[in-house]
Amino acid sequence: MRILLVEDDQALGEGIRTALKPEGYTVDWLQDGASALHALSHESFELVILDLGLPRMDGLQVLKHLRAAANPVPVLVLTARDATSDRIAGLDAGADDYLIKPFDVAELKARLRALLRRSFQRPQPALEYRGIRLDPASQRVEYQGQAINLPRKEFLLLHEMLIQPGRVLTRDKLQQALYGWDEEVESNALEVHVHHLRKKFFPELIRTVRGVGYLVDK
Numbered sequence: 001m002r003i004l005l006v007e008d009d010q011a012l013g014e015g016i017r018t019a020l021k022p023e024g025y026t027v028d029w030l031q032d033g034a035s036a037l038h039a040l041s042h043e044s045f046e047l048v049i050l051d052l053g054l055p056r057m058d059g060l061q062v063l064k065h066l067r068a069a070a071n072p073v074p075v076l077v078l079t080a081r082d083a084t085s086d087r088i089a090g091l092d093a094g095a096d097d098y099l100i101k102p103f104d105v106a107e108l109k110a111r112l113r114a115l116l117r118r119s120f121q122r123p124q125p126a127l128e129y130r131g132i133r134l135d136p137a138s139q140r141v142e143y144q145g146q147a148i149n150l151p152r153k154e155f156l157l158l159h160e161m162l163i164q165p166g167r168v169l170t171r172d173k174l175q176q177a178l179y180g181w182d183e184e185v186e187s188n189a190l191e192v193h194v195h196h197l198r199k200k201f202f203p204e205l206i207r208t209v210r211g212v213g214y215l216v217d218k
Contacts, residue, residue: 001116002180004045005029006036006062007078008054012101016049019105020112026180033057037065043176045073047115052079052090060093067094074115078103127162129216132201134162143201150200153178157193161206166218168209 001024007013008031017027028045030036034056040048048066052059063075077095079086087098096118097111126135133142136159141148150158160169160177171190178193179185186192194206194214207215 170213
C-alpha cells in the first residue's frame with residue numbers, strides 16, 4: 001500500500017514514516033508542496049497524508065490542483081490549523097478527512113484504515129483478459145475460473161499491465177508503481193515478477209519490448 005506523506009517537519013515526518021512501515025505501508029515522503037504536486041501528477045499512490053503549512057506551495061493549493069485534475073486519491077489533511085474555517089476550507093477543497101496536530105498515532109492509523117476501506121468500496125470495474133479476471137476492489141484474481149494467489153508486488157504489476165493493454169510500460173514506470181523511493185530494489189526484481197506471472201498464467205501474457213519495457217497486447 002503506497003502512501004505519499006507531505007510534511008515539512010523533519011521529526012514528525014520521520015515519526016510517521018517509522019510508525020506506518022510496520023503496518024505494511026510503503027511511505028514516500030516529501031517536504032514541500034511543489035514536489036508533492038509533481039509526484040502526484042506523475043506517479044500513483046493509494047493515499048496522501050498532506051500538511052497544509054508547506055514551503056513552495058501551500059497544502060491547500062496542492063489539494064485544489066489535485067482535484068482540478070480529477071485525481072481521486074484519498075487525502076488526509078494533517079495540520080496544526082484547528083480553526084473551524086480552516087477545516088471547512090480543507091474539506092471544501094477536496095480533503096477526505098482532517099486530523100489536528102498534535103495527534104495520537106493510533107488515531108492516525110485508524111483514520112488511514114477507514115479512508116482505504118472507503119476507497120476500495122468505490123466501484124472499480126473488474127479487468128478481464130484472455131481468461132484472467134482481476135477485481136481491484138476485492139484484490140481477487142482468477143484464471144479460467146480458478147482463484148490465483150498473487151503476492152502483493154505481482155498483483156500490482158498485473159493490475160498495472162492490464163489497465164493499459166497495447167501500451168508499452170517502461171521499467172521506470174513499473175518500478176514506481178511497485179516500489180517506494182527508499183526501497184532497495186534488486187536489479188532483476190521486475191524480471192522476476194514478470195517471469196512468475198508468465199508461469200502462473202501463460203508465457204505470452206507479458207511481452208518484453210527490448211530496451212524499453214513490457215507490453216500486454218490488446
